[in-house]
Amino acid sequence: MSTTLTPSANAAALPARGMSPRQRTWRRFFDGPVGYITTGILALFVVVGVFGPMVVKYPSGLGTSILQPPSAQNWFGTDGLGLDVFAEVVWGTRMSLLVALFAGLIAVTIGAFLGIAAAYFRRLDPIITTLTDVMLSLPLLPLMIVVTAMVGPSIVTLTLVIGFFSWPEICRLIRANALVVSALPFIDGARAIGSSPLRIMLKEILPMVSPLLVVNALLTGARAVISEAGLSFLGLGDPDTWSWGRILQSAQRDGVLVSAWWQTLFPSIAILLLVLSATIIGMRFNDSRTASFTGVKP
């Protein structure tokens, strides 16, 4: 299991001469089937999310055949309103990916900015660290529920709420790394030649921690998919768009979560696959780029 999740030993034995570090990272990343499989799954979701809705008709209105199991006509069966579950999953893919992308972007932007600011301005550090700790210890899902319910459910609300409540973990990680970076001599050098603090933060520290940001954007996006599904499942999704959580919620509302298993199974598999592959890609990318990685287990 472990050898399949992280690049295997022979990756380090590959001829490293004449390769840039970036090439080496990707070479290690795509060593073995796991790199291809997870990237393939993620790419498949992106393709389905982008092009699927152009091919598949938007499921709306009322159908005649309700709660039918999967057949040649309805690949994933039909729901309590007679709508095609396959079409719902395809449209839900677009929605889930959009929320993951934008919520991830918001969270990474806030987290990175606050993290670097905390590391660079020592006076801000206690404030930001305390805020992060408070956010981390609060029960996030109930908090998101309250805010979403008050503002009124829509895609925009969901994205903003998930994004604004997902930054603390990134902030803590980036702060820890930026603390190391801001103690390096070239930061003093930049200050000596009169760079503004903002310039130092964005042009000197940010590039040094950006690989971590890529990894965390993936992990945060994956968590955003789960948060979105959770909120939609509780009835706080956008009532005008399909999402994976909303398919489950309509099954829950009809009381057929278990009996109409196709309505539960397919969105669940979609969530599991997307989150799992994004998580593995993130971890694998992180392992591949570690300079000290020699293929021998730590």
Added chain:
Amino acid sequence: MVNGNLGTSFYSQSPVTDDLLTRLPWTLLLAGCAFLLTMVIGIPLGVAAAVKRDGIRDQILRFFGMAGQAMFVPSLAVLLLAVFALNFGWFPIGGAVDSFVEGPAYLASVVSHLALPLLTLVFIQIGPYALTVRTNMLQVLGADYVRSARARGLSPHAVVWNHGLRNAMIPAVTLMGLQLGTLVGGAVLTETVFAYPGVGSMIFEAVGRQDFPILQGAFILLAVTVVFANLVTDLVCLAIDPKLRTGNRA
């Protein structure tokens, strides 16, 4: 609000505090049992994985760690419901207790209703938790005092459980406090699927009824509970770690 008055529910027209407090014991029972069970199973699991690194137990643990993070709580809950409640019929499909039972039968009924929601929560929590225990344990086992304990000729068993675990316990307990937020979030979703009459399913009902005072009150109640439980874990840490007891006063 300071007096504990959280307003009146739009739906039931009764004080929010009363409504929530009738539900809270069930959530405390569910989340509390999940909390304890995760620690009681997770810590030995993490230790066992750390002792024989890359052994079969270690690999199973890593698989569960991954699956626990990626699993959507309602999906898992429905899966367990379908297999153990409907297919095998071992457990009831929802609720917290049967009506009209007393004495030992009442207790048995509570336990059998608790089993599946509890299993769901523990499954989600245990993998990531045990993995962190494993990482801590690996660090501790590499420390100098463990090497000198080995050099003094102590049995491997004594080294791992007395010298290693005692030191790996402290971050493990602290971490459990930090996971409480996730645990409560998971409890909300689990209770909804199993129609378990706790605060979580009350949140679900309140969302459907647009009952804002209940939502707000439930969040405040859960947040206070989590903060309080964090305080308790900190006190437990103080009890098991002599370093903390003197460190701050010096």
